[in-house]
Amino acid sequence: MSGLVMPEADAATMARRAEIVADMRIIVPGEGVVETVNEMRAFETDGLTAYRQLPLVVVLPETTAQVARILKYCNERNVRVVPRGSGTSLSGGALPLEDAVLLVMSRFNRVLDIDYANRAVIAQPGVTNLAITHAVEQDGFYYAPDPSSQIACSIGGNVAENAGGVHCLKYGLTANNVLGVEMVLMSGEVVRLGGSHLDAEGYDLLGLMTGSEGLLGVVTEITVRILKKPEAARAMLVGFSSSEAAGQCVADIIGAGIVPGGMEMMDGPAIRAAEDFVQAGYPLDVEALLIVELDGPGPEIDHLIGEVEAIAAKNGAVTSRISTSEEERLSFWAGRKAAFPAVGRISPDYYCMDGTIPRKALPTVLAGMRQLSQKYGLGVANVFHAGDGNLHPLILYDANNPGELEKAEEFGADILRLCVKVGGVLTGEHGVGVEKRDLMGEMFSDTDLDQQMRVKCAFDPQHLLNPGKVFPQLRRCAELGRMHIHRGQIPFPDIPRF
């Protein structure tokens, strides 16, 4: 069955598509071009399943040279391109466009070099996050950023989204653990940014690429920093009678200069849902629970546990338990890791938000969220990376009740507006994608957005790379007042071209 993906397309459009597909088959011979509707279904969405779209064609290159030829081809013929890793993103960043080539990097799946002297691993972008740790763990090392999807998500996707995880509080986001990349510009030119050394002269294009959500270039090789596994780790469960008290405890722990390996928080609804689901041994008579993990040499852990206990007591902690074995530590985490599906058991639907706030604003935002919950008449369960202020409120609703989905979305947007109001931002680790594109104006002024767009224009002046993502409104580069596009005008990217 051939790719009749545009049932209403005219003959000229179909002919142009056929030409592109044929040219892609020349660039990527063998199994690397997927064009039937059935086969392309596997690529029509990402982890945010609310959005679905079939691409023009799916191409799975195997070499940097092929990626360069594809991008050069598309650049010259004004064809849009959406890059994609494993497709686990949560904001629609890898969502296909019906008139765009979907460039899937999953065949770039090899670990190329392990270099302990420089504490670096070189991997292709399709390697999963966890596979990097697997490649070095027998020698006592690991790759620190650990998004929940780490078994499936690709390191290339991690770079695109600047992925985080439970341990990014102490060990940093992807941006803090990537040393270098090879990337292909939309023009087909190949550049190398960074390397396995400390710093590079010239502009920090490596940092710019990290978190750019596939709008600036396609990464074809990544050098990451690996860390030695901590000698030991112990976790504490600390219960509070209010989320505000737990939030203040988090702010005080960080304010005291302690940086736990992880510091997660769950509120009453999340605690009870998780305990009911996996029996982690959580206290059921508290309204907030902190899981604080301390790692390092044993004596350091003992010392820090004492400090954390004192701060918790000062903030009115009502329960406190410290893991005494590796099994107990893992059981403390089991509830947290099962919290999302657990919430799924108590509510027909939930909407997961992702915002970040300055840590000291935690009590304010938690109180504000409670007020919003009353205003909208919808429950909210909070499960989040408290230590770094990255909230994941789960808004509970029932899509079968007319209007509840819309209420949930409006509730979510209000939470993000509250995050921005206290000095935070619209996202923590899930990206902007299509989901939060229209909220960017809440965070950024027109001046800010114009400047970001000028940077985009410096990489991809025709807006061919992942258009329609991140920016609320793409302006032609010419409209930014200082640049224009050769080859005449281009249509706005929101309008399919053929």
Add this chain to the structure above:
Amino acid sequence: MSGLVMPEADAATMARRAEIVADMRIIVPGEGVVETVNEMRAFETDGLTAYRQLPLVVVLPETTAQVARILKYCNERNVRVVPRGSGTSLSGGALPLEDAVLLVMSRFNRVLDIDYANRAVIAQPGVTNLAITHAVEQDGFYYAPDPSSQIACSIGGNVAENAGGVHCLKYGLTANNVLGVEMVLMSGEVVRLGGSHLDAEGYDLLGLMTGSEGLLGVVTEITVRILKKPEAARAMLVGFSSSEAAGQCVADIIGAGIVPGGMEMMDGPAIRAAEDFVQAGYPLDVEALLIVELDGPGPEIDHLIGEVEAIAAKNGAVTSRISTSEEERLSFWAGRKAAFPAVGRISPDYYCMDGTIPRKALPTVLAGMRQLSQKYGLGVANVFHAGDGNLHPLILYDANNPGELEKAEEFGADILRLCVKVGGVLTGEHGVGVEKRDLMGEMFSDTDLDQQMRVKCAFDPQHLLNPGKVFPQLRRCAELGRMHIHRGQIPFPDIPRF
């Protein structure tokens, strides 16, 4: 005495200068405009005293609004601007241009906010690096990056150069410790990048700004992360019979996953010069000395010292001493800190280079440097941040011997080429400025440089901000193939405009 800085200028040029000076006096009333030759002498160079140039006029604004008005004015009238902090840079980055306004940020000298809950300090860019630590040390905190010039250098200059220091091995460069900035674009528009939260959606313009050497915008406020002071610190002195063995020991320590607070290396000539100067108690019968500082809780330090000793022994260490008191720890550092002036006592002149290499290449590069020393017939003393591969070779020469200066410069360039050859870069923490501008082609391809220049064009399409620095050859934005400048052509920045 008025500012007769351009003795050969014609009347029209002098009239235009007078008009700019008068307009600057309107924007910055009072003492904020300096235009006499005598007064401007204080600003004619930076820490790299080989270059001297008087500016058109010196302006010292006090508010962001004044900076915005100055840049807007200059942008509209095609006047160049060179931003400057304390002027301690070592690559000529703050060197004035005869036709440019020198924008000195030293009156932005206030610490605006101390926020322990978010572990952040907000400071104006003219605040010195050390003053930030002074503002928080009574509460047990400090600001980690510690360039040698920290008593004088400004935090704004640190952002511009992405400054490092002894402790950046463990605690990161400036880029890893800056959370947010307020900056003024050349257009006069004010943008805020980052904040006191974890991460921001949108492009990482904050990372891009850090290390951009004053070519993208003028920073008017900076939020930095502060750290809790380590509970304790102990230093080790480990001697080796060759630099190669010491270099291998450094690579092995890092390869084992140990990250010392600082790990510095000195070779034979530097050891003997320092010992002769300050009597630090260094062994004189070794050819290389490592100073390894371990910080953290006491038990962790004891544990790590044992590991480092074992690695050192495996690499043939011939002497090893561990500090037993704070006084002894400081005496270990006294020789290292006095090494530059100490080398100045044994050679009439020296030329300090700054390159960075992957750590595992240390033995190779040290051996290569010895060969180059023989080839050029010039001595070299090595004093450097070994832990992060940041070399500071001091080339010894006598400027009174004809041709020796040129030989020293060629020797230095060869060392940097060697750094690039082994996968390193041309600079570590001193920037490119004017000093290394012409070596950028050794490191970057034309494609790389074009892409960096496109990013520059996205911020400052007329090349008015700090022109002639960093890039070997400024191309008109239009020449990059995809942008052009409104208002017609602009002259090349290397040609003074009036």
